[in-house]
Amino acid sequence: SRPRLEDAAPRIVEHPSDLIVSKGEPATLNCKAEGRPTPMVEWYKDGERVETDREDPRSHRMLLPSGSLFFLRIVHGRRSKPDEGVYVCVARNYLGEAVSRNASLEVAILRDDFRQTPSDVVVAAGEPAVMECIPPRGHPEPTISWKRNNVKVNDKDERITIRGGKLMISNTKKSDAGMYVCVGTNMVGEKDSDPAELVVFERPMFVRRPVNQVVLADDTVDFQCEVQGDPTPTIRWRKEEGELPRGRFEIRADNSLRLTQVKAEDEGSYTCLSENSVGKAEASGTLQVHVGPSRKYHSISFLCMRVLVLHMFLRL
Structure with a gap:
């Protein structure tokens, strides 16, 4: 039969985007198609058709009226990764089909074990201190921050630089001493390293x-x-x-x-x-x-003599 004048082949007007989602969380791959008659939408993962609730009501994947694919929860295990892969949506009617751009669905992970934990550091006040860690493997790659005595380290302090896995403190002060923890964070959550101690000794300084x-x-x-x-x-x-x-x-x-x-x-x-x-x-x-001036001493002798005085009276 000839196509009607008002009929149109499918075209994709909203393509799915790449997703990184956490295990167990819901997710949606968007897809919207136009055409007349209204196209039927199907999804394919890694080249194979995706089974949805349309075929199995118990499925955790739902095909929405808009054509989007909704996951009630992302299923992901060490051996089985049924939801991770590259998806396309295909819209069909009797005039043809349209295929969306590829969209990858990746499951975020954050392992438990740090690849390098920070070590204790001892410095003298005024010297630089460097602590280093390598966070657990993760996807997306974890970002790193640091805590001192359970309080986030303020890298706005001009003495403090956090670059990669390194915490660098220039011109250390006694107040910088404490227990430091490296924190690896991505969308899955955060992991804390074992604590490391920064000891800041002070060189001798005169008070008096x-x-x-x-x-x-x-x-x-x-x-x-x-x-x-x-x-x-x-x-x-x-x-x-x-x-x-x-x-x-x-x-x-x-x-x-x-x-x-x-x-x-x-x-x-x-x-x-x-x-x-x-x-x-x-x-x-x-x-x-x-030493005071020396004094010279002289001997003085005293001579005492008895003098007899006679008083004589003469009578004339």
Whole structure:
């Protein structure tokens, strides 16, 4: 029979788009066709016709009146992947058929195991710190973020850069220390790595330094030295020109150096040396001893003589 003037061959007016969906979630592949008479739509996956609820009412695939293919849930297993593949919709009437563009339906996955977990890092304050992880395999490829003590790391801080799987902190501070977790995220969800600790030690830093002092001989003098750092620094003293005066020095509980009965030979530079596992520091103060002028003593002898005074009276 001849085609009617108002009849038209099918044409696809809405093509399906590629989809990435999570296992168990619903999904729709859109397809809309025009033609007269109204075309019948069928779907094919990887070249084979797709069975829908039109053929099997128990099917999880439904052919909608518009021609779109609706999945009640995406079925996906390690061995069976019945919904993943390349789809086309085909619209037919007696005047011919139209085939849509290909559309891939891929199932998003996110594995459990990190390919590389971050390791503990120990740095001195002011040094850079780098932590690195490789997230679990996933599709789409997981993005990476980091948490410190369960709070998301703010990469807007100009000291912090997150690039690929690396977390880089320049000029570390004591406040950067903590437990860090690498987080891999895609549309399936997110996975946390095992935690890694960032330890930020502090080099010795002087709170009070020894100062230059001038004293008199035989006086007592104290050189102060107060240092902070992590781990707690050790402190020792030395005299730059020789040894500490034997028997006349004391290192006190506050780490100050006390010299007693100072002598001229005690003059010189006294240095406080501080050290911990990440650094050293030293500070010095000089001592000048003034000896008073020597005094000369003279012996004085006193001679005592008895004088007898006689008073005589003459009568004329």
